[in-house]
Amino acid sequence: MQILEVKGVNKRFGGLQALNDVNLSVSEGAIHAIIGPNGAGKSTLLNCFIGRLNPDSGSVTFNGNSLLGMKPHEINQVGVSRVFQTPEIFVDLTVLENVMIPALAHRDGAFKLNPFRRMRQETDMRDKAIDVLEDIGLEDKLDMTASSMSRGDKRRLEMAMGLVQDPKLLLLDEPTAGMSRADTNNTIDVLKHIGDSRGITMVIIEHDMHVVFSLADKISVLAQGTVIVEDVPGNIKGNPKVQEAYLGTAN
């Protein structure tokens, strides 16, 4: 079953055709990677999924419902969470609060007026948040203010914020960029573990081929706004189109 289907998506910025008739389908439970050289349109595509950008034409359907025209929080509420490339965390709040916010949003919906409920009554959400933070290795920094964390930790926190919502579809934008090799491997393990144990469908944008080939069930290669190949990892490496796309930009 295909959980996310993208058909004929076009997006222009002035004279630049950022996305050109993009088609993509992601099957449920899979880890689907999107790779491609710089400027290929990967982030633009992701932004079209979460309501940040509206494509000029085409359709994006999630579980049979169109995501286009929905507000960001509505898209999240139907089960699509996103992990940002540059950490967009709540820098003034603690690590635990950063994770509890998406957890509460997942449980309570887009708005709940509960001004007199005590935070410490939210033990379920707290436990859930701590679980995720343990998975991701931040359990000893619960009360740290997010702004004082290292960059790597911020990225992991970003990931925890996505994971805690038990999304049906998790969009990850270069989850390991800027991480050390050890951290990268650790992240790969976490994602693999979560993908297997919770059955979360993931779409990953990534530069690091090591990450892509260790994780992905399927890979789409994007170049100059178009999907040039979509295949299982084993078939991607030797594909001449892919090589050309990368070498072409290298020149």
Add this chain to the structure above:
Amino acid sequence: MNNSKYSDAALLLFFIIMVVAGPFILAPFGGSYPDLLQKFAIFGIFAIGFNILFGLTGYLSFGHAVFLGVGSYGAVWMFKLLSYNVLPALVMAVVVAGFFSVVIGYISLRRSGIYFSILTLAFAQMMFNVAYSVATPITNGETGLQIYNDDPQWLQGADSPLTTNLFGLKMNEVFWRPEFFGFEAQFNVGYYFCAFFLVIAFYLALRITRSPFGMMLRAIKTNQNRLSFTGVSTRPYMLAAFVISGMYAGLAGGLWACMDPLAGAERMQWTASGEVVLMTILGGAGTMLGPVLGAGFIKYFEAIFSKINDQVLHSWFAFMPDGMENFMVAIVHPFVGKGWHLTLGLLFMMIVIFLPGGLIGGLTSLGRVLTGRGRKSKG
């Protein structure tokens, strides 16, 4: 998080003690008389409410005095129509302010940042201009809405007091005037009535800050965009915060009318809205005690510094030799009496330059320095 339960209880207890002992605490500073004490409580409530909006969400409203003003008008109308009992007046004040904050909030919150500030400012100026002139039949314009002998007062009992009261308990009654180290302290019914609401307001604000709702508001301040990508619809949260703080302002306005049954249009002017912004920042935006402290600070200045004249100055420096006395009076003279605005302006600048977190921020860092030293000497 666990010990916040105890520290919050301690904070609340501390707050209650300070409020109840207010007349004693202020006696040595010449501030222990009903009007000023009442103003402390009223503007404390106003600032606490404003802080729920500004301190938590970071949205800077420049029109909050409108809700205070309409609250006062609502309350005085209740006095005019029903009776001098304060309860219907307070209910009306909060309801009217709530209504106006829903309307103004709904429109203004379509924008954020400085655009939001200017929208609220624009509404406030429109409301003030209208209240001062065109709406005179409702607001009594320049003079302010007051109670006349020929007002209907349908529920006014034959022998109930002809002043604002709570079932006969007169708001302007001073029930105890002890001498306190040579200073007179005045214990007044109206002050304790306001203080009761101040404590409630403080407690509710504490609960709101510590609630999931409050956490969402703080998240809005930090990164509103991210919050919507997290599945939260931020606008209803903002509107709720706006209306809650508007109702706080309405309560403050209602209490003001209960203490002094006249509602002047000036309390809706943009300068009045600016004043609550200054109170909050001065005390420490986002802190629990800061806004109350800031409110007290500004009201104290307004009440005490503006009343110091040369006669008072001469009595201060009377112990000095004549030439010295005149010299000192000449030096202090520009900063008091008609110059009290100058002192206020200088203090604004000094506090924001040297105490970035406001008065509370300053006290906290002072406390840190002191305890830090304490530890060193121990170690």
Add this chain to the structure above:
Amino acid sequence: MSSDKNPLHTPLTRRSMLKASAASAVVGAAPMIIPSTAHAYLNEPKGANVTLGFNVPQSGPYADEGADELRAYELAVEHLNGGGDGGMMNTFSSKALKGNGILGKKVTYVTGDTQTKSDAARSSAKSMIEKDGAVMITGGSSSGVAIAVQGLCQEAGVIFMAGLTHSNDTTGKDKKANGFRHFFNGYMSAAALAPVLEKNYGSDRKAYHLTADYTWGWTQEESIAAATEAKGWETVEKVRTPLASTDFSSYIGQVLKTDADVLVLNHYGGNMVNSLTNAVQFGLRDKMVNGKQFEIIVPLYSRLMASGAGKNVKGIFGSTNWHWSLQDEGSKAFVKSFGEKYGFPPSQAAHTCYVQTLLYADACERAGSFDPCAVGAALEGFDFDGLGNGPTSYRAEDHQCFKDVLVVKGKENPSTEFDLLEVVEVTPRAQVEYAPDHPMFAGGDLGKCNTGA
């Protein structure tokens, strides 16, 4: 400062205090019985001093006028306590004041800032009553403030001696038993001005009113329109201008689009300075309309403010309560003691404030008490002379003073910076009197005097 502590009630025991505060903190507490007072009236002076409260604008646009009022008050206190040359005490027809304070008590005072805002003025007055034990509040430079503070004094139970307030409402629909006004009002301005205007500009004139959009402006507009229409003038248009206006050009420009040949500026203070300056700038006074010279009228003049309009006031008619160039003995005495102390002549605001203080002190002496009701009774129907406006009386029905009104004109060749206005006519008192139930003053109720006990 004030040595007179003023316990309203005998102190309670500690226990009943705790009970009381507990009760007051519980909504719906039962009525509390407070032991009644040993004092006959609020703030009864018990020591050797009596405290008066001078509540004047010290910040905001009227600060200079407030400062002048304060000077007059300080001078009055000095004279009452036997200092200085005694000023108008020597010319005052009542000889009850002896220069030994009031009723043998030395006069002290507290000052406050009204900010020309009703709220701030009441707050300031309250602190004087509650904290400093003032038995009388006086001052102010606008009608809104005067009415608001007058209401407060009525509720609290002290006497209010109004400062500069010109609205009909102060002794009209908002009159109060505890409040007294010496200053004249919009009706009197109109009654004094209209004949002079008729004499100078004829009876066939078309007037265009620009009016500050708040109560004082409206009552003056109503008064002037009625008085001039009675002389045969026609009111072409009444235009309200926003109170925050600083530039009146867009209102002035329209005046010449009508067939009006007189512009009446119902503005005061900064508004007056700007609207007059703008009107002269636009050359209105050089125009001929309906074959007549176009004229401008400023019904209420303030010399202090007029200096801001400079040469633009030349030849423009208006009215004023008092002017330092008057040559009666009272005025001369006042100008002399004020001028020698401060170096410049007093304004009309200073005059009215000085006179009000003297009148209050005199009433206390005659009543033999500071009791507001006794003082009020002594002031009601009191006839006096020698305070600068000829024979004057405080009417009992509405607590308005009736006296001569000055019609003035901007001077063509001022000899000094203070010499801006010349007195054209001293309108006799009979001409500006009206019945207490005159429609422009109807609807009010003095109520009963309140001692605050």
Add this chain to the structure above:
Amino acid sequence: MDAVLLQVLNGLDKGSAYALIALGLTLIFGTLGVVNFAHGALFMIGAFCAVTLNKIFEISAITIDPTKTDFLGKPLQVKTPYLEKWFGDFGLAVMDWSVPLAIIISIPIMMLFGYIMERGLIRHFYKRPHADQILVTFGLAIVLQEIIKAFYGANPIQTPAPSAFVGTLDIGVYLGFAQNAITYPYWRLVYFAFACLVIFAVFAFLRFTTFGMVVRAGMADRETVGLLGININKKFTIMFALAACVAGVAGVMYTPINSPNYHMGMDFLVLSFVVVVVGGMGSLPGAVLAGFLLGILESFASMNVVKQFFETIFIPSIDQIVIYLVAVIVLLVRPRGLLGHKGVMED
């Protein structure tokens, strides 16, 4: 028709003051990211430069005229300004031209003032929240006001235009209307022309100098400005001084129109902020456009026919609220103001 044209003129004139103040405000916003509540006070300081120069010119020699008496009955002291005494007619002419002459002294004074203000205060608030900036600049505005009040009192002080510019020009005649249909005071025309000149000069400065290019780059993208190198601090200071200067000269020229007083800056402050926001935060053409537009709107709203029309649709006193009403509508329809850029000052 002539009435409409007259109101357009009035509007342009009001708009000139709004536009000049708003221009400086938006420059400071756009480049330094500072919300300057003291900008109205700078306008006021400018006006008092003119007042001060006037007072200096009027320093007088005192002679006693025994034939006349003053208010106390003493011999009258007659004051003759030294300028008149020493230079005769030339001295009188200098006094007459005190306002235009004040421009010359006000430029260095305001530059210096802006320089000190930026170096001493504003600089330390670039990274602070807007609320702190508002508090400190508001505090400064109060202090400046009170200092002026302490020296000059609260009453307005008349500062007349040169006598050559007193009186009105019959513009209507040139446009084919009847005589006296549209007459307009000379000085107001001068003010409008002066405002246009200043606005043009500011735009030219920003357009054709390297300094201006850096500033404009900064307004488009503040990050880039930060990367431009070592001299950026100095540029900020000059920027601020320039903005202060624009407000100052606007104040000087405004004095003959309405007598200056110590709180005139506050009167303009709120309106100027509305103008800046309606024009679009950080947009220079926006500020100018909105200034003139709101000025004209305000003028039209004060027309009797317009007021009466709005009264029939139950909006009394439209002239009291029009600017704010328009601001609300513009902000709801065009989120970033008339000519604003995306993302500027939205947080």
